[in-house]
Structures are given as structure tokens and as C-alpha cells.
Amino acid sequence: MKVLVIGSGGREHALAWKVAQSPKVKKIFCAPGNAGTMAVAENIPLGATDLKGLSHFAGQEKIDLTIVGPELPLTMGIVDEFEERGLKIFGPDKNAAQLEGSKVFAKQFMDRHKIPTSRFKLAESPDQAKKILESGEFSYPLVIKADGLAAGKGVIICRNVNKADEAIKSIMVDKVFGDAGKRVIVEEFLRGFEASFIAISDGVKVLPLVTTMDHKPIYDGDKGPNTGGMGAISPSPFVDEELFDDIMETIVFPTITRMLEEGRKYKGVLYVGLMLTEEGPKVLEYNCRFGDPETQPQVLRMVSDLVDVILAALEGKVLEAQIKWSQNPAGCVILASGGYPLKYEKGKRIEGLKEASGAKGITIFHAGTEFRDNEYYTAGGRVLGVCASEKTLAETMKKIYRTIFKIYFEAMHFRRDIGVEKEEWI
16 A cells, blocks of 8 residues: 655654554655654655645555645645545545634534533624623633634633733734634633543544543643643543543534534544543544644554554444554653744754664654754754653653653753653642
8 A cells, every 4th residue: 555644743753653564555655744754754845735736646646545644734625635536535524624623613513512611702803802801701711712723822821801802912913823813712711631532433433542631831830822732641641431431422422423413424533622620521622633742652552553443434434443552651742942832943953863762662753853964953843752652651751751861952842741640630
């Protein structure tokens, strides 16, 4: 088989790395890929949103399977584009990808079908948003979300009215997230522990993956602005078997079933961002693709062939794909450019990467990197994901952090509290 992986981040490197282990696969292409994917694939200079160029390439190269990493091409309709050409591609079509593409659609969908989530109000203008704030319906802290895609950064937690006013101005007036800020959701702030629940659906049936916990804020202790994710562990320390079943019954199954009933057959990865509250699990957001950085620890734990699972889902037989998992936990810590998720500089030389990559039990997935003049350089906000999987979470994280200190680039930033033991979180 020939496989095309679309995207350029750590998730795409992890997917290509896992796909490369399949005996079915003879050749992998990444579009556009990064400096890390070159080790397992041939990078193609096509952007993830070049739908025509990608579908033409897939047809010309006779690609047997395309796996889409990022959300933007999915919400733009890359699946529709490929399927019109008779090309096999894994992901929801444009209609189904609205679950991530529009927070307004997602919240109204959950409201229609009584899927547990936070209380919310829709604002279509700055004045309307301010009236919602002045109504007193939501106490502080509250959450303001841009409607459309914002690279994981369009959610702002507001501790007081001044912060809320700033958020509305930033999103709706200054348009820091572009057209994603035409509408906003104002919603109640949920308290609890976050969990990422990711499953693969064939449109009717659902196969859940192992649980993970992402760490979105930039600083230790979940402080600072949200990012695309600063690290992840698997399994989540907060999701036991009973809660796992509850999430499937009250959230995941109803989501797939109701989408099917609404004529939006959801085939692909369903990622549910959850808050585990005292009242039970509630949906923070839906994503229509594999997580980043959740995919990194998940592929380390996956013993089965990922290609077999994806093909089964595309054939409407997802439950026939029995996934085997390592019982060992896994973790990933992201090394980011200084200033991320706001302004940051690129082109910083990365030192110690070869030595760190050779450490026993360590896997490093590249994200924002480039390779030139026989050296690696930073090329994005999230630069590298240092990952491991050992018998215990403590051993796993110790190995990761010891390895991180072998790596250096100017202004390198990382969280030092990824994967702390459950008791320390309570």
C-alpha cells in the first residue's frame, strides 16, 4: 500500500511513524511533513489546505489510503474532494466536520439532543455579547469561545468583567482569530478535571481508543493562555471503567447516532474534550481528528496495526478491528518556542537532538522543525514532543524529563508538571 499523511505537526509524525510499522505499507508520503517525518516518509511540498493539489497528487501516485491530521482541511471538505475522485480517505466529510468547525453548531447540536455540556448563550455582535455579560446569567469565571477554528486558542477563560470585555474586543472587533470571531459563545465555567476521549467511528458503530489527558495552558499548574497542548499522558488518571462506560453511553454513542439521524454520517475520528464535573462528564468541545499531543502517547501504547483499524472503519466494520494496547502508561512533553502561543521567533538551532533521540526508550516526534545544512532548526510554536512508555507513570515522566535536559534551543519552554500522580492533582 501507498499511504499519504496530511499535515506537518507532531501528530502527523506520530501517525506516519505508526503507519510505517504496518506490513501492508510499502511507501508513505507526508504533505507537507516536517524534519522528523523524513525518517519514515517522503515529504511532499503541498500544504494541508491545498485540496486540489493533494487530491491530484493522490490520484497521480495511486495512493491507497490518505489520513488527514489537522482539522482545517477536514472542515474545508477534503474528504468530499477525495471521494469525488474515488480516492480512499479517512476522516469526516465537510458536513460532519461541522462538529469542530463551528462551536455554535456543536453547542446547538448538544442542546437539541440533551448531550451534557455547559449552559451557553450565542452572541452575533459585540453589543449582544456585552448584554449577555450584563444580564448576570453567568457568574465569573466564565468562558468566551470564538465560533470557528482558532488552532486550539479560541477559548478564553475570563475571571472578571474586564477580562470578558477584553476577550470580546479581541475576538469580535480586533479579529485576532479572523472570521472565527464573527460569533462567540458565552458559557458557564465548568470545574473538574479535563480528559480527552477519542474514538474511531465507521458512521454507525464506535471503537474507543485508550484514554488520555491533555495539558492545554502554557504554564505549570494550568496557568496562562490555552495552547494547542503542552503535553499528554495515557491513560487518564481520572477515567475508570465505570466512567468510561458512562461517557460512551451518554456522550459518544448519542453523538454518532444523532449525527447519522441528522444526515451527517460521521466516519472518522471523534475526539471529545471533556470536563469531569461533580455532576458527571460534560462536553467542552468536539474535535474531528486525532489529538495533538494525545496521539503521541496513544501510538506508543498501540500494539495493533493502525492501518487495519482505519481500513475497517472505512469499510463500515470498525468493531471487527480489535485493538490491542500495552498496559504501560505513556507520556509526551512538548518543547515550545519562547513566546508561544503568542509571538515567537523561528530559526533557532536545536542542539542535543541526536543524543536525546538515541536515549533508550525515548521517542521524539517533531512538530515545528526544519532540517538544513545538516542541522535542525525551530520552525513553529510547538517544536518537539519527547515521549516514552514505561511500567509506571513516574518512570515514564522521569525518563522524559531527564531526556529533555539534553536538548537546547534559545528560549525553549516546556511545562514541568506533565503527568504528576493522581493524588497530587486532587
